Amino acid sequence: MTSLLNSAWILPTHNATAPTKLAPTAFQTQMVALFVLSVPLGTAAAGALASRYDPAHEVPYFLVLGVAAIALGVVIAALSPLIRRLMHGVH
Secondary structure: OOOOOOHHHHOOOOOOOHHHHHHHHHHHHHHHHHHHHHHHHHHHHHHHHHHOOOOOOOOOHHHHHHHHHHHHHHHHHHHHHHHHHHOOOOO
């Protein structure tokens, strides 16, 4: 019983409705699973990027990360109208 209660605190149930609303009926469980796994995947990516850090080459490291973040933001902003249309009014 204790393990069930402990795992209940980990699951982001307050935001889990968005993947179920957006996913096709056949893939709702998989979308929620990907949603829950997004935090560990981000943490793993951060660890992989941190392993490449070298204090001797600090400026290029942060320059590449900054440019990549800005480029990703621009791409997402450009795709935002398309994404909103594909969401069909789900907020």
